[in-house]
Each structure stands twice: as structure tokens, then as C-alpha cells.
Amino acid sequence: MKRFWILMCFFVPWAVSTIPCYPAETIKIGLLQEPKTFNIWMATDTWSSKILGLLYPNMFLRDPETLKLVPWLAEDMPKLDVSEKSFTIRLKKLKWSDGTPLTSEDLVFTGNTILKYKIPHFYNRWDLVERVEALDERTVKFYLKELTPLYESRTLLSPIVQKKEWENVVKSIETSPEPLKQLLNFKVKSPVGIGPFVVSEVKEGSYIFLRPNPHFELDVKKHGNAPHGKERVRIPHHYNIIFKVFGTTDTAILELKKGGIDYLWWNLPEGYIADLEKVNGIKIFTSEKNALYFLGFNCKREPMSDPFFRKAVATLIDKEFLVRRLLQGKGVEMDSVISPGNKEWYCEEGKSYGKGLSREERRKAATTLLKEGGFSWKVYPSEQGNWKAKNLLMPSGEEVSALSILVPPADYDPVRAMAGTMIQEWLQEVGIPVTARPMPFNALVEQVKSRRDYDMVIMGYSNLSLDPDYLRRFFASEHTSYKGDNITGYASQRFDQLADASSKCMDVEQRKKIVCELQSILREDLPVIPLYNPYIVEAVRIDRFKGWIPGLGGVGNLWTFLNLTPAKGK
Amino acid sequence: MNNAIKEGKGPISEAWKLFKESNLGKTGLVILLFFALMAILSFIPPLIDPMYHPLKGVDPSISVSTPPSLRHWLGTDFMGRDILSQLLAGARVAFVVGISSALMSIILGTLLGMIAGYWGRIVDTLIMRAADIIMVLPTLLVILVLAALFKGLSIWSIVIIIAIFRWPGVSRVIRAQTLSLKNRPFVDAARAVGAGHMRILFRHIMPNVVPLAFLYMTFRVTSAIVIEAALAFLGFGDPTTVSWGMMLQWVWKTGHMFKAPYWLLPPGICISLITLSFYLIGRAMEQVLDPRLRRDWEG
Amino acid sequence: MRIWRFLLRRLFQVGISFFIILSLLFFLLRLSPGDPYSKYIDSDMTTQEVEIIKSQMGLDRPLWAQYLIYLKNFIKGDMGISFYYGKPVGEVIRGKVFNTILLFTTSVIFSALVGIFLGKIAAWKRGSLLDSFLTFSSLVTHTLFLPWLGLLLIWLLGYKLELFPLSSMYTPEIWLDPEISFLRKLLDVLHHMFLPFLTLFLLHFGSYLLLMRNSMIGVLKEDYILTAKAKGLEDKDIINKHAVPNASLPVITSVGLSLAFSINGGALTETVFSWPGLGRELVVAVSQNDYPLAQAAFLLIAIVVLLANLLVDLLYAYLDPRIRYE
Secondary structure (H helix, E strand, O other), X not given: OHHHHHHHHHXXXXXXXXXXXXXXXXXXEEEOOOXXXXXXXXXXXXXXXXXXXXXXXXXXXXXXXXXXXXXXXXXXXXXXXXXXXXXXXXXXXXXXXXXXXXXXXXXXXHHHHHHHHOOOOOHHHHOOEEEEEEEEOOEEEEEEOOOOHHHOOOOOOOOOOOHHHHHHHHHXXXXXXXXXHHHHOOOOOOOOOOOOEEXXXXXXXXXXEEXXXXXXXXXXXXXXXXXXXXXXXXXXXXXXXXXXXXXXXXXXXXXXXXXXXOEEOOOOOHHHHHHHHHOOOEEEEEEOOOOEEEEEEOOOOOOOOOHHHHHHHHHHOOHHHHHHHHOOOOEEEOOOXXXXXXXXXXXXXXXXXXXXXXXXXXXXXXXXXXXXXXXXXXXXXXXXXXXXXXXXXXXXXXXXOXXXXXXXXXXXXXXXXXXXXXXXXXXXXXXXXXXXXXXXXXXXXXXXXXXXXXXXXXXXXXXXXXXXXXXXXXXXXXXXXXXXXXXXXXXXXXXXXXXXXXXXXXXXXXXXXXXXXXXXXXXXXXXXXXXXEEOEEEEEEOOOEEOOOOEOOEOOOHHHHHHOEEOOOO | OHHHOOOOOOHHHHHHHHHHHOHHHHHHHHHHHHHHHHHHHOOOHHHHOHHHOOOOOOOOOOOOXXXXXXXXXXXXXXXXXXXXXXXXXXXXXXXXXXXXXXHHHHHHHHHHHHHHHHHOHHHHHHHHHHHHHHHHOOHHHHHHHHHHHOOOOOHHHHHHHHHHHHHHHHHHHHHHHHHHHHOOHHHHHHHHHOOXXXXXXXXXXXXXXXXXXXXXXXXXXXXXXXXXXHHHHHOOOOOOOOXXXXXXXXXXXXOOOOOOHHHHHHHHHHHHHHHHHHHHHHHHHHHHHOHHHHOOOOO | OHHHHHHXXXXXXXXXXXXXXXXXXXXXXXXXXXXXHHHHOOOOOOHHHHHHXXXXXXXXXXXXXXXXXXXXXXXXXXXXXXXXXXXXXXXXXXXXXXXXXXXXXXXHHHHHHHHXXXXXXXXXXOOOHHHHHHHHHHXXXXXXXXXXXXXXXXXXXXXXXXXXXXXXXXXXXXXHOOOOOHHHHHHHHHHHHHHHHHHHHHHHHHHHHHHHHHHHHHHHOOHHHHHHXXXXXXXXXXXXXXHHHHHHHHHHHHHHHOHHHHHHHHHHHHHHHOOOOHHHXXXXXXXXXXXXXXXXXXXXXXXXXXXXXXXXXXXXXXXOHHHHOO
16 A cells, blocks of 8 residues: 555656646637638738737837837847948847757748748848848848848848758758749648747637747846836736637627637727627727728829829818718828828828818819819809719810729728718719729739729728838839839839938938928829728727737737736736 | 410410419519519619619718618618618619529520420530530539639629520420420421421421420529529629629628628518519419429419 | 440540530639739739749640640649648648538438428328428528528527527637547537538428429329228328338439539538538638639539439439430
8 A cells, every 4th residue: 555655656746747737728819711821931811920920920029119129039139230231130049949949040041041932922021131141159140232221121020930940841842843832832730930829739710729839938127118118028928829710700709799709800890899898898909000091093094194183183082081981080091101100200291182171162172273284174063052063174175084993892891992982972073074983802903903904993001011111112113014013103203213212221310301202292293192091999808818018000919919917816 | 295385376375374373473473573663663762862872872971880760761781871772772683683694594595405406416415415514513603713713703794604504404495395396297397398497496496495495484583693692692793783692791791790680681581582482483384384283283 | 234334424424524624614714814823922023033933833834734734633633732721722622521511411411301201291281281381481491592591590599599609610619628528529510510500401401392292292193002092001101101212212313403502502501600611612712812722622512513413313214214225
């Protein structure tokens, strides 16, 4: 008997110690679509990026409040060498989720692979890098092709992959006739990452289970007070994550109400916000996005090519109405292509059209503008009451043929669809023969971006980079070519010069001035009319987990995940 | 089937008499007339006030989905558009889609069936084999795949594609009918007089297969309407047309499924009822054309 | 011997049909407007880089070359890589086929059985109130719009009465917990399956009922039934042992013939209930313009339908000697 108990004394602790110490708490997060892959090169869709963002944080992150870059995998901000056209980064002493250390070899490998195979969506973050060199175990030097400030918002905001995990794959594709395809299609079951979580179990189409990464470390002292001052970033409180995939928003929100999930990682449809606000234990967060929704003109077609026409249209559009009615107040009007929330680069200077004017006044102002431009009507707009203007004539005397505003279908984006309808009504009042035409989204993108076959279109970019270099991509004349982003066909020499200078200007203050002028030019020339920037509204169960940190783009950011703790108990 | 094949007039009024006796048929007809009325009425709301336009009309003071009220008898959808006018417009779309698609497939099927039956041999084999392949495929899925290729289909493309995939059923029956007619005395007589193939086909055979074709049309209409509704429901319909399927898609995708029964129920009921009505009419007509069935159906 | 020849001939026809469908799909796909590779292209890329991507996807070779490669791959069993998932199409499909089969076969079998059973009763009690009720409800349920029925059931039984889960196939908490028994997990799947199953069942049993009823009425008039009656056999025996087996035949064969209809319904049901099956995968693939996946899912369904029809024809041939000598 005694021997039995002695044996037990040895056996039980051993047995207990081999039981993996899994955390008891699990947060349940709802997704609206199954993430399609865990292969980081392929995972460019929203849902895969959300999950992989927890496994592969970038070298630098943005502070959720100040939006300034914070070194994450790097020890400090990069050291720039202007004469050499290079910058140097020193990595922290971190470990991958399989226990091996993060070294400069990993970073060099990542960079070289991206550069060699021109991996889509990653390449545009690295294409300004000439080459990378490992100086020692944790130091890497980046040589730039030319001196440009853009590396900060592009290359630094890039993840690192583990050389050990990928080097065999890369070696095997070297001899393949379709290396990129093979790389993108390589199956990854459980990626080796350097973020706070690892993938533990997946049931296709249903759920994904993440556990804390046992090798994840966080320098609490250094980051303990970031962000927000009030909230402290802790080492992840040892909770698991279940991602549940829902087919429709309805069912996901119902689950949220019932407590089946604690957070729906998506924007809430308007109709549900009031409902959810009433539920005890649910909190609604409204965050800003860096998005831009606009009315684009095909500047190569008449009458859109006429600046007076564009200005008249701008005058007729009541942006405040759009934000108030279509977004239910959950957004901001945009006058510049840069959002006011982007405080570093936003510039107030520049023309506004029709601000604060009533419908009557807008119509009058627009008519005046059109007349100034040489337009006329067969049936003139009457000044009192009955605005039945018809048959707009160009300065040449030709009648303006029926125009269309392309919009996505109402079920894809009700706001854009409605905006199209409203704008159509406003323009028709002044005799501009325009109709809003819904079109299936893929077809719309095809027609506008590839074929440039449209009059006007309402489009949006929901996740713009904070760095204003996208102005160059969207409006510089060199990008009007095939698959370029300049869909309007806008070309201005002054703009081109300034945009080019901005991409090379290393002095922040000077660059700000240049960017301010760029914005003014766009507000004067109006190749697009910026319309609105919607907020993102999300609901969380704060009775289950607390420590949610709102940031640009919503509550589902890395800071939140590092800060969450179960609401009950200490 | 022989009873229905008579030369000269008469069959239609005879058929109508029989049809009237069928309760099912009458019910079906009544329901159908109701929808036809809806379709006709659909032109009225936008004339009353532009805010009643099903696609573009918004109530300036409403921008969310609201329950039925005096201004909007069935309430509004998520954009503030009137649901009743959408429902009426949907009736119009249903008829247009259903009837044009059915008509096209009937015409196609009748022609091909007659040709196959009349000429026989290679032509017959080819047409029937093609019919076999097409008939077997699930139409909805075929159209889905085509929608993927062509990045969205307009309402007329949908109508045409449905027609192309629905002719086999008709053609089989027409072919059988043609086969039996081919060697009848009146055809021989026509040939003896020197009538060409075309004349025989169109002057002599066709009038006798038309009643049968007409019967099949009712079933084609139903399936066309349902397929269009299913496509719209899945999000592959024509976004510029307001159909009942499209309405269901909107209520589903905008998250109002649980909150807006006044929006969820009407379109679904309409699709089901119109399907039912054509089905009943079809069954009643079957009785008319096939006496064997008459006794078995309580009518 | 004749039956083997018949079988071979029909198999050959199935093969040809399938080949035609396969080729048609290929050409339609390649000739359609738009580029599937646009998902891979950054607008920053130069035309040269675009060409590199195109060659990676094999889309720069002449059409006939692509066609031959396509056929060759198909024979090897390689259906291509899904544009959306980045995984081999076969792998994506493999995960979903079982789910579809589970839902589909249970609902079809159940509705056929119930249809036969109730049809038998309706025929026997012809003219009664029960008969009218059964006939009427069959007509009504058969013409309901399937997605709408599904949504309605979710609303009523899932949301209002909270009896069943609203979507999908599993409850993650149950499946992730290693302590929970397999039986409990199985029950979870069945619990999730009930509503989609009910939707399909309600839609289909009606047509089987009506068919069975008609068929039974016809059979009951046959001579051998009168003979059995004359012999003094009990009604119950007459129905069940003599009438039903013969009357059920058309119903069973109609299961095969209406396969296309049922499959359409399956795809819709899976979408409404987010049931992770092949039909839903096809719909998702289509909305993503992922045509390797859409095409493969469709081909799989096509071949199943073709073979099912072959089976039905065989059954007919076996049972009705007249057709064999066609």
C-alpha cells in the first residue's frame, strides 16, 4: 500500500505537468466569411488578413491614438543614412512560435523572396528597396533605390516570415516554370508566427481556434503605458480565441445578443445598432476609418472634361445631407481626398462648393457656373419654384447625351447606391440628363478600372494608407495607363511635378506644404468629388471581456488583443 | 391525346368548357388574374408621387425600414423605398420574365421537336442527344456558372438562358406527337398534292401540336419565374430590376430578416402563389387534354 | 447480354455528354470577358509584371494549348487551383462533399418514403377529406419558394422559438471540447441539420405524394388487384403487398429524374443555412469569380446527375422489357 502511494507521489505531478496548461477563458469572435488561407503571401482578403495579423504583426505598428509609428519587432526607429540612401533596423530578441529566435536572416530572406518573385501586394511595399543586407545577428541594412520618405509607411509596415519555415518551399520553386503560383498556393496548416497567438484547430467553413503563442514576449516596461495612457498593455492574459464563421450578418448579430459570440469583427448594419444598444452588457464603439468615398469623373469625356461642369456638379451635391441621411450621422463629409482625421497631412485650404447653401441656392449657383462655362438649355431653369430645366446644351451647341453614374448594387453597398440616386435627382433638377446605374460590383470595377468606359462613378477606398502618396497614384498622369489607378484620366503638369517632389522630399514639414498644395489643386480641378468617410461601428460584449482599444479602422486591432482580460474577477 | 387533335375549330371552346369544371383550374386562374392586376397596377404608384418608384423612389423623411403605415401600405425597405410598389413591380417582372422565357423555350422546343420528329435519323439523333444533355443539368447552377463568367447578367440574358435550357422537355413531347402525325392520311394527302416540307410542317403539323405546346408553357413559366427569383435571391440578378427574388435578397442581406416581417413575407408569398396558380392551371389543362386524367383528379 | 450492350451504349453516351459539357465550360470560361487574375495584380505593377503573373497562371498561352493542358490535367485528376482559396480544387471539394451528401440523401429518402406512405393513404381514401387535405397541402408546399421557406423556418423555429440553431453545421464549443462524447457531437450536427432538412423535405414530399397517389389509383384498378380482392385477401394486405410495390416504382424513378430540381434546391438551402456543402461552395465560388472551383463543383454535380439518370434508365430497362429493344 505504502509503495502505491509513493509511486502516486511521483506519478501524479508528472501526469499533471504533461497536461498542457490551456487557459480557461476563451473569447468568441464572429466572422462573416471563412478566411481562405493561412499562407501569408496569398492572404490578401480581409478575413484572412484579420487572422494572420494576429500571427504576423508588422515590424512597426501604429499607435492607435497618435497614429505614429511604434517599433514592434524592431528595437527602435530606423537609422537613416542620407548619403548612402539606406536605413538600418535592429531587431529585438524575440522568438518564433516554434521557439527559434528571430534573426536578421529571417528579415533578409523575407525581403529577398518578395523582391525576387515580386509577390503581389507585398511587392509594392518593398519595391523602393534595392537590396537588404544582414550586418549582424539582429541588424539589417536596407538600401533604397532612391531617397524617399515612403519607406516609412510601406516597408516598415511589413511583416517578417520565418526563413526556416519557407526556405525549402522557396528552394523548390526556383526551378518551377510557375514559381509565384506555387508559392502562393503552398498549403500552410499552422503558420510559424511571431504574434501573440497560434493556430490550433480548424474546422473548414465553421470555426478556427487560436491559442496563445507560448513564445510570445512583450516588453511590458517599455510598452506598458502605450497606448492611451489610461489603458496598459499587458502580456496577453492567456485566453484562447474561437473564430466562428457566420453566413449572414443577421445570424451573427443574433449570436452576439444571445452571448454566443463576444465580438463581431465587422461594421454593424444600421438597423441593428439601436437594438444592440439596449442589450445589457453590450457596448457600441464608433471608430474612424481612413477611407474615401467619392464621385469620379471620366475627365476624357465630354461634358465631364469641362471644369465648369464638374464644379456645378460639386455645388449641387449636399454632402451634409448624405452623411446625415445615408450614414445616419456616422461619418464625416470629405472635401479633400485626405480625411480630416489624418491630422498630419490634412490641409484645410482649398475651395468648397455649396457649403451651407440651401437647395435653391445650390441650384442657382450651379446654373450660374454652367452658364459661365458656356452651357445653355433648351428649356431654361426658371428662377422661381418650378425647376424643370431640360436638355442641357454644351458650349458647342450640341445636346448633352444621357449620362450615367455607375454604382454598386444596393445589397452590396446601400450607401453608395443611395448616394447615386440622390445625386441623380439633384443633377436632374438643373437639367443634367443623368441616371444612376447599379452594376454588379466586379463588372463595375472591370468597366471603370480596366476599360475606362464610364461617365461618372461612385467608388470608394475603404482602407487608405495614412501616407498621402496615394494622391500620386490616383492623380498623376503617368498612372492613367492600363491598370493604373488614375481612373479619371486627370492630367496636370503642376500636379505631376509636385507629386513627384512629394515622394522624394525627406523633410516632413516641407513635404506637408507640398501635400497641402496638392490637395488645393485637386479641390480646384475636381477630377473627383470627395463625398464622405464613414465611421465603423462595432459591438462588443464588455460583460465578457474588457480592455477594448478603439483605433483607426475599429476595435479589432492588435492593441486590443494584447489588452483584453476577462471581465469577471481580477 | 387523340381527342384533342381535331381539324378545324372547336377544340378551344370545348377545352374551355372542360377547364371551367375543374375547381383547381378555376382557383389557379383567379390567382393569376389577381397577379395580372398587380402587374398592371404597378405603373400607377410612380405616377402618384416619384417617391413611390420601386427602384429610385425614396421617401424624403424616411431612411430606414418602417412598418406599414398610411403613406406606405406595406412599409418601407431599408432605403426608405415603398414596399408595395416594389411588390407590384415584381409582379410585372414575373410576368415578363415568365412569359417571354416560356414563349421562347416553347417556340424553340416546338420547332426542334417538329424538325426532329419529321426528319428523323441524324437530325433527330443530334437534337435528341443535345436535349438529353441539356435536360439533365440543373438550370440554376448552369446560370450561376455563366453569371461567374460574364460578371453579372442583365434580365434579358437571364430570360434567354433560361429559355435555352428549358426547351428539351417540350421538344420531346412535340417530337412524339410529330412522329405520330407524320404518317397520317392528311399529311400524305398534302404530300401527294405536292406540298413542300415547310408547308407540311407549318400548315399541317404545327397547328396540331400547338395545344400540347401551350400546355407545357404553363410549367415553363413557373420554372422561369422561380429560377429568376432564385438567381436574384443569391445576388446574381439584374440590379436594375426589382423582382420578388431581389426583394428577398435585400431583406436577407441588409439584416432585416428577423425584424421586418412586413418586408419578408409579401415577396415570398407572391412567388409561391404565382407558382401555385400556374401549377393548378397546368394540371387542369392536363385534364382537358388527357381524358384519362380527368377521372383521377378531384378537380 | 442485351442489357450489357444497352449499358455500354448508355455509358458511352454519358461519356460523350460529359466531354461536351467539359469542353463547353472550358471555352465559355476562357472566352468570357474580364480577367480572373486581376485579384493578383497590384495597380502599381508595370505591364511587364502583369505578363509575368499571367504566365504564372498559364493564361498567356494560345487557347488551344490551354485546352489541351486542361484536358490532360482533368484526366490526371488535377482540377486546377482555386483562385480564391489557393488550394487545389479537389481538396476544397473533398471537405464539402460529405456534408452535401448527408443533407441531400437524408432529405430525399425521407421525403420519398413519407410521400409514398401518405400517397398510399390518399389513394386508398380517395375523395375523403383526408385525401383533399393531403393533396392540397402537397400542392401548396411544393410550390413554396425554397429560400423563403428556409428563411421563414429560421425565423420561426430558430429565432422566435429558439428551438434550433440558426446556421452552419457545428457548434464550435462542443466540437472543440475534448471531453464531450462523440455521440453528443453527432447530436449537435443533427440538431443543426434539422432545419435545412425540414426545408428540403417540405418542398419535395408533395410531389412524391401526388405521384404516388396517381400511381396507386392506377394500380388499384388493375386486374390483379381485383383478383386479389376476389380471393378474399384483406385490404391491408392488398395495399401493402401488392399495390404499393408496383405503385412506388414511378416515384422511385422520379427521384432520379427530378434530381436536377432537387440539386437546385440543395444549393439554395445550403446558402440560406450556411451549410458547408458543395452547393454553397459553388455559389461562393461564383461570387468570387473563382472559376476553377465553380467549374469543378459544377462538373462534379453534372457527372452525378448523368450517372443517376443512367441508373434510372437502367432501372426502367430492367423493369420494362419494351424499352430494352429501342
